[in-house]
Amino acid sequence: xxxxxxxxxxxxxxxxxxxxxxxxxxxxxxxxxxxxxxxxxxxxxxxxxxxxxxxxxxxxxxxxxxxxxxxxxxxxxxxxxxxxxxxxxxxxxxxxxxxxxxxxxxxxxxxxxxxxxxxxxxxxxxxxxxxxxxxxxxxxxxxxxxxxxxxxxxxxxxxxxxxxxxxxxxxxxxxxxxxxxxxxxxxxxxxxxxxxxxxxxxxxxxxxxxxxxxxxxxxxxxxxxxxxxxxxxxxxxxxxxxxxxxxxxxxxxxxxxxxxxxxxxxxxxxxxxxxxxxxxxxxxxxxxxxxxxxxxxxxxxxxxxxxxxxxxxxxxxxxxxxxxxxxxxxxxxxxxxxxxxxxxxxxxxxxxxxxxxxxxxxxxxxxxxxxxxxxxxxxxxxxxxxxxxxxxxxxxxxxxxxxxxxxxxxxxxxxxxxxxxxxxxxxxxxxxxxxxxxxxxxxxxxxxxxxxxxxxxxxxxxxxxxxxxxxxxxxxxxxxxxxxxxxxxxxxxxxxxxxxxxxxxxxxxxxxxxxxxxxxxxxxxxxxxxxxxxxxxxxxxxxxxxxxxxxxxxxxxxxxxx
Numbered sequence: 001x002x003x004x005x006x007x008x009x010x011x012x013x014x015x016x017x018x019x020x021x022x023x024x025x026x027x028x029x030x031x032x033x034x035x036x037x038x039x040x041x042x043x044x045x046x047x048x049x050x051x052x053x054x055x056x057x058x059x060x061x062x063x064x065x066x067x068x069x070x071x072x073x074x075x076x077x078x079x080x081x082x083x084x085x086x087x088x089x090x091x092x093x094x095x096x097x098x099x100x101x102x103x104x105x106x107x108x109x110x111x112x113x114x115x116x117x118x119x120x121x122x123x124x125x126x127x128x129x130x131x132x133x134x135x136x137x138x139x140x141x142x143x144x145x146x147x148x149x150x151x152x153x154x155x156x157x158x159x160x161x162x163x164x165x166x167x168x169x170x171x172x173x174x175x176x177x178x179x180x181x182x183x184x185x186x187x188x189x190x191x192x193x194x195x196x197x198x199x200x201x202x203x204x205x206x207x208x209x210x211x212x213x214x215x216x217x218x219x220x221x222x223x224x225x226x227x228x229x230x231x232x233x234x235x236x237x238x239x240x241x242x243x244x245x246x247x248x249x250x251x252x253x254x255x256x257x258x259x260x261x262x263x264x265x266x267x268x269x270x271x272x273x274x275x276x277x278x279x280x281x282x283x284x285x286x287x288x289x290x291x292x293x294x295x296x297x298x299x300x301x302x303x304x305x306x307x308x309x310x311x312x313x314x315x316x317x318x319x320x321x322x323x324x325x326x327x328x329x330x331x332x333x334x335x336x337x338x339x340x341x342x343x344x345x346x347x348x349x350x351x352x353x354x355x356x357x358x359x360x361x362x363x364x365x366x367x368x369x370x371x372x373x374x375x376x377x378x379x380x381x382x383x384x385x386x387x388x389x390x391x392x393x394x395x396x397x398x399x400x401x402x403x404x405x406x407x408x409x410x411x412x413x414x415x416x417x418x419x420x421x422x423x424x425x426x427x428x429x430x431x432x433x434x435x436x437x438x439x440x441x442x443x444x445x446x447x448x449x450x451x452x453x454x455x456x457x458x459x460x461x462x463x464x465x466x467x468x469x470x471x472x473x474x475x476x477x478x479x480x481x482x483x484x485x486x487x488x489x490x491x492x493x494x495x496x497x498x499x500x501x502x503x504x505x506x507x508x509x510x511x512x513x514x515x516x517x518x519x520x521x522x523x524x525x526x527x528x529x530x531x532x533x534x535x536x537x538x539x540x541x542x543x544x545x546x547x548x549x550x551x552x553x554x555x556x557x558x559x560x561x562x
Contacts, residue, residue, distance in 0.1 A: 024060050024128050029140045031055070032124065034109075038145040038550050039071075039122060041113045043467030044437070046071070050107040050124065050142050059097040061087040066127040069109045070139070073120035083107050118148045119548040145550045149517055152486055152510060153464035155434035158457045160397035161424035161449070163390035163415075165362035169339045172217075176332040177201035179245055183327060184229070186240035188248055201331065202252065208335050209258045217262040218334040219253075221245050226326035227271035228319075231301055235270035242268040245329035262334075271301050272326045279322045291318075342367055349377060358385040365394065374398055382411075389418035393425050400428065405435050423452040431458055439465060460487060482510045494518055509539035513546075520551045528552060532560045 032052045039046050050069060064087070069080035084094040085105050097103040107124065111117065122143035128135050177198045179188055192198065208214045223242035225234040246266045253261060277295055280288050294307045309315055340348070345364050348355050356364065358381060365377040375398045381391030396411035409432045415425045430445030442462050449455045456475045461483050463472035469490045476484035480503040488497035501507070501515050512535035519527025535542045543561045546552055
């Protein structure tokens with residue numbers, strides 16, 4: 001009996017030692033799977049999920065294991081957020097892993113991406129607490145490298161918004177004067193030719209005739225009769241007024257020796273019901289709504305007049321206040337004002353830019369592709385016209401292209417102070433925010449710039465930085481840029497990405513690098529090598545990147561990069 005008791009006690013001790021007393025064994029790499037593997041940049045982060053399948057009779061009952069994902073790259077390593085799991089006999093709030101049955105553990109991973117991470121390894125570190133003891137288990141590698149293609153998205157290549165000038169080479173101006181007639185008369189009274197309006201008109205026409213920068217394109221005469229009396233009489237009356245006015249104008253042109261006036265045209269309106277309606281609508285007549293109702297009810301002119309005359313209470317007011325204003329001829333001159341030529345504008349900027357209007361200055365910047373000259377023009381605009389936001393906005397856009405982001409932000413802030421809600425300014429401030437990784441501000445600014453041409457490219461980059469590939473593709477639309485093609489590559493629409501890259505008007509090193517990535521993803525080795533060779537030729541930094549880029553891990557690049 002003593003022997004039997006001893007055997008039973010020994011068995012119990014063995015169970016205790018197996019479930020609680022012994023140290024945790026080393027974790028094996030094949031316990032874990034990582035999704036994705038290799039890791040991949042999403043937006044500005046490297047997210048992943050490591051799943052561990054702990055076998056039965058492995059996880060010691062009185063142990064707590066803290067798992068820390070560590071990304072190792074070069075001479076650096078970055079620890080992720082630790083996750084703790086515990087055995088069945090531990091008093092705590094961590095997820096429990098059964099000793100007898102094992103279990104599944106999940107370790108979320110997320111690192112802010114830095115370029116050095118492209119060549120890296122993901123490890124798990126294990127710290128064990130078991131009763132009063134603490135010890136470390138060997139780390140386990142669970143993933144190799146980071147696919148960093150998404151990190152090629154950049155706001156630096158988005159075209160900033162230029163606030164447009166309003167310069168017009170030819171500006172059309174209209175000069176006009178009215179000659180008024182007495183009721184039922186068509187003769188021009190001498191006093192009507194001496195009104196201030198008529199004298200100004202004649203003086204302006206004479207000035208145009210002597211100004212080489214102005215061209216008299218047309219003179220038009222429109223004559224009217226008021227809509228009272230018979231239609232036949234009014235038709236004859238309006239026609240006489242038109243003929244008399246035309247005769248006056250022709251004689252006046254001869255007297256003033258104005259021979260170049262394009263074309264002299266004339267027409268008459270027998271009954272000006274449209275003018276009548278406008279005058280009534282804008283008047284203070286008490287029953288004007290009733291009059292306007294009559295006008296809408298009857299289309300026949302004579303019936304209209306009859307019904308309005310029946311409104312005895314208001315017709316007297318119409319006769320004194322409204323109808324006299326409809327007995328006139330209007331003379332209108334159409335004049336083209338010819339602005340400075342491109343040569344004149346360029347010459348004035350070089351000699352005395354203060355003699356240029358703000359719109360001429362802003363237009364001057366469109367006459368050159370030289371970034372330094374454009375910058376100098378916008379600087380002059382800010383100096384000469386400091387209250388016009390466009391000079392500051394456009395200067396900020398040039399500074400953005402020069403990658404002088406601090407100066408660009410300072411200029412754009414001045415523009416925003418002058419025009420807080422301007423779409424071009426808001427878009428450009430959004431680009432600066434993207435460069436500074438201030439995504440909340442970028443989102444707000446792009447929202448304020450909604451509808452502006454070009455904001456789609458900026459929004460596309462914003463969505464790429466947020467890891468929302470589908471939204472980025474929609475924002476880019478049909479844009480032919482590296483960023484747009486990158487979004488299509490990330491969306492795995494390789495055919496469209498290839499078309500986009502082929503249509504970029506000025507391909508650069510990034511264009512060819514992305515084309516090489518397309519080649520790798522479609523298993524086209526010739527496409528990989530030919531495009532990588534061109535990318536490295538334009539930017540030698542791509543040689544180092546390509547050598548470490550997992551996109552090309554299946555290809556021999558020795559003949560391309562060496």
